Amino acid sequence: MMTKSQFAIEVEHLTVSYNARPALLDVSVNIEADQLVGIIGPNGAGKSTFIKAVLGFVRPDLGTVRIGGTNAQNAKGQVAYVPQRGAVDWDFPITVKEVALMGRYQQIPWYSSPRKEDGETAMEALKMVRMEEFADRQIGELSGGQQQRVFMARALAQGSNILLLDEPFAGVDAATERAILEVLDRAKRSGKTLVVVHHDLSTAAEYFDKLLLIKQRLYAYGEPAAVLQEDLLSQVYEGRLRIFKDIVTKEGA
Amino acid sequence: MFELFISPLTETYFQKALIGGSIVAIVAAVVGCLVVLRRMAFLGDALSHAMIAGVAGGYLVMKLFFGLEAHAPGMLLGSLIAAISTVALISFVSSISRVKEDTAIGIMYTGIFALGVVAVSIFRHYIHIDLMHFIMGDILGVADTDLWVSAFVAAAVLTILILFFRHFQLATFDPIMAASIGLPVVFLDYLLTTCVSLVVVSAVSMVGVILVVGLLITPAATAYLLSDRLDKMMILAALFGVTSVIGGLYLCVWLDSAGGGAIMLFCTLQFLVVLTVAPKYGLLSRWIRMRNLIPQQIVEDILTTILRYDRPTPKSIIVKYVETGKGLDRALKQMIQDSLLSEGNSDFTLTEKGLTEANKVLFAHRLWESYLEKIGTPDKEVHSTAHHLEHLHGKDTIEYLDKKLGSPKQDRHGKRIPR
Numbered sequence: 001m002m003t004k005s006q007f008a009i010e011v012e013h014l015t016v017s018y019n020a021r022p023a024l025l026d027v028s029v030n031i032e033a034d035q036l037v038g039i040i041g042p043n044g045a046g047k048s049t050f051i052k053a054v055l056g057f058v059r060p061d062l063g064t065v066r067i068g069g070t071n072a073q074n075a076k077g078q079v080a081y082v083p084q085r086g087a088v089d090w091d092f093p094i095t096v097k098e099v100a101l102m103g104r105y106q107q108i109p110w111y112s113s114p115r116k117e118d119g120e121t122a123m124e125a126l127k128m129v130r131m132e133e134f135a136d137r138q139i140g141e142l143s144g145g146q147q148q149r150v151f152m153a154r155a156l157a158q159g160s161n162i163l164l165l166d167e168p169f170a171g172v173d174a175a176t177e178r179a180i181l182e183v184l185d186r187a188k189r190s191g192k193t194l195v196v197v198h199h200d201l202s203t204a205a206e207y208f209d210k211l212l213l214i215k216q217r218l219y220a221y222g223e224p225a226a227v228l229q230e231d232l233l234s235q236v237y238e239g240r241l242r243i244f245k246d247i248v249t250k251e252g253a
Numbered sequence: 254m255f256e257l258f259i260s261p262l263t264e265t266y267f268q269k270a271l272i273g274g275s276i277v278a279i280v281a282a283v284v285g286c287l288v289v290l291r292r293m294a295f296l297g298d299a300l301s302h303a304m305i306a307g308v309a310g311g312y313l314v315m316k317l318f319f320g321l322e323a324h325a326p327g328m329l330l331g332s333l334i335a336a337i338s339t340v341a342l343i344s345f346v347s348s349i350s351r352v353k354e355d356t357a358i359g360i361m362y363t364g365i366f367a368l369g370v371v372a373v374s375i376f377r378h379y380i381h382i383d384l385m386h387f388i389m390g391d392i393l394g395v396a397d398t399d400l401w402v403s404a405f406v407a408a409a410v411l412t413i414l415i416l417f418f419r420h421f422q423l424a425t426f427d428p429i430m431a432a433s434i435g436l437p438v439v440f441l442d443y444l445l446t447t448c449v450s451l452v453v454v455s456a457v458s459m460v461g462v463i464l465v466v467g468l469l470i471t472p473a474a475t476a477y478l479l480s481d482r483l484d485k486m487m488i489l490a491a492l493f494g495v496t497s498v499i500g501g502l503y504l505c506v507w508l509d510s511a512g513g514g515a516i517m518l519f520c521t522l523q524f525l526v527v528l529t530v531a532p533k534y535g536l537l538s539r540w541i542r543m544r545n546l547i548p549q550q551i552v553e554d555i556l557t558t559i560l561r562y563d564r565p566t567p568k569s570i571i572v573k574y575v576e577t578g579k580g581l582d583r584a585l586k587q588m589i590q591d592s593l594l595s596e597g598n599s600d601f602t603l604t605e606k607g608l609t610e611a612n613k614v615l616f617a618h619r620l621w622e623s624y625l626e627k628i629g630t631p632d633k634e635v636h637s638t639a640h641h642l643e644h645l646h647g648k649d650t651i652e653y654l655d656k657k658l659g660s661p662k663q664d665r666h667g668k669r670i671p672r
């Protein structure tokens with residue numbers, strides 16, 4: 001690498017398989033920095049494998065994933081992960097501030113306690129998502145949107161330039177969806193690249209700058225209008241085309 | 254008094270039991286917090302049962318090869334090996350077959366426990382292990398070696414847990430994030446399992462195979478009901494562990510009962526008490542919260558009653574129209590606090606906010622009445638049914654009804670429908 005890459009995430013010929021079945025097949029895509037990118041695709045399309053590859057958890061059969069120019073497996077911590085709400089134990093004895101502080105754990109040596117600066121960074125991150133007054137609450141006492149924001153704060157405290165969100169909009173009401181989107185937008189404006197796994201095709205065009213359509217292979221990457229094409233969607237979502245006709249026409253209008 | 258509390262303390266066996274029990278209880282409770290949060294209580298049970306094979310194996314090896322009778326370190330090492338191989342077997346079976354983990358645990362630990370039981374009975378002329386002692390434990394007969402072993406185990410395990418507190422916290426709470434910042438999640442899992450095995454092994458001689466899992470999880474679960482932070486939970490759990498041992502030992506001396514049983518009985522009672530009275534997650538506080546909840550229905554009934562009365566309404570009128578038990582005063586007070594009502598001289602008026610709310614309900618009532626009439630509900634039921642249904646006044650519901658009825662301007666009595 002000569003200079004720092006202009007792309008946040010570079011994926012080249014990525015092929016990953018489980019038991020002789022490809023989860024991802026020859027995926028090549030360059031994701032620019034400062035974008036809000038949605039990953040769409042049906043169940044079992046390899047979305048979670050893609051996430052794992054970006055986090056550096058899987059050893060690809062072939063190809064590379066580079067984060068800011070560094071191989072993903074050596075770039076631990078450069079991508080901050082925001083888990084799905086359903087994957088979190090909300091009864092866990094932990095406060096909002098402690099969750100935000102977790103974002104600093106990588107920077108704290110194992111033999112020492114969190115320093116004062118770490119606490120301050122965590123509080124700052126909470127302020128950014130407007131959750132500072134809830135700092136001492138147990139996380140289960142918050143509403144769905146607040147919970148999502150706490151984990152956003154953790155990702156921000158991590159200081160990574162790339163945030164990876166796993167279905168942040170799953171199971172929240174419309175108002176909460178707005179609130180989360182606003183936080184994502186603010187993070188984007190402060191120079192973060194956000195990669196978001198998303199399920200709802202009807203909102204995909206409205207929320208994201210770029211969409212990435214995968215089903216094992218990469219079908220399309222680009223502006224929503226270019227990705228939400230009837231022929232592409234029909235290939236990826238076989239036989240369930242009828243529903244998407246509306247979306248495509250809505251998009252065209 | 255002296256007889257009851259002080260005189261047991263002068264007995265050596267009681268002192269040893271108290272010290273040994275407390276040490277074991279503290280470390281078991283602290284590790285137990287992680288066991289509870291990771292939902293691996295069943296695994297703790299499995300480890301304690303699997304031990305017997307290790308104890309028998311260790312005994313046999315030391316006796317046959319070195320001629321040592323009941324060599325404690327040998328048996329300890331044996332039980333540790335047995336515990337760890339049980340865990341390995343469990344994860345092997347559940348990962349290569351369709352058998353799920355809880356079933357795999359059940360199969361493996363009973364199997365290895367059975368192996369131990371058979372070995373002990375076959376080699377009964379070589380190894381002198383009292384199965385009953387192993388199963389029930391004997392805290393009142395704690396040997397000095399047991400005390401030392403448990404002290405070392407406790408020191409080692411507590412050191413590990415304190416040093417790597419943040420690592421265990423993160424790996425338990427969010428293993429994916431933990432892995433994403435490069436924490437050795439799998440290694441931490443094994444480290445924790447080893448700690449649990451060590452604790453179980455050192456505790457079995459005191460409270461026995463069956464009760465050891467209780468010492469592991471009950472104090473931790475008790476603390477779980479009281480704390481919103483992991484460090485606080487661990488400290489509280491340790492405290493509850495110690496109080497269980499102290500309370501249980503006195504119980505055992507006074508009632509002349511089995512030591513391990515008395516400790517676990519006390520520990521469980523302690524849990525039940527906390528479960529009842531815990532300020533936030535307890536049953537009592539939940540019941541009080543539920544009781545204090547003022548049903549939306551009552552609030553709305555009060556609002557519409559005052560709206561219909563159309564002037565400052567004394568309480569006697571409200572009582573007549575609103576069906577409540579004793580909750581009316583509380584409801585009124587809450588509504589004043591929520592600025593829905595203002596209180597005058599022994600009567601109540603709607604505030605602006607209250608008026609909006611009341612009109613919304615009244616609107617819903619009128620719409621429901623019109624709707625009921627339209628679908629042919631008998632006249633005399635219309636009002637009372639609408640009275641129940643008026644509480645369904647969500648935006649979607651109202652829009653649907655309004656559209657379906659063609660946005661009526663008047664209700665059946667010719668009254669204007671407030672919009």
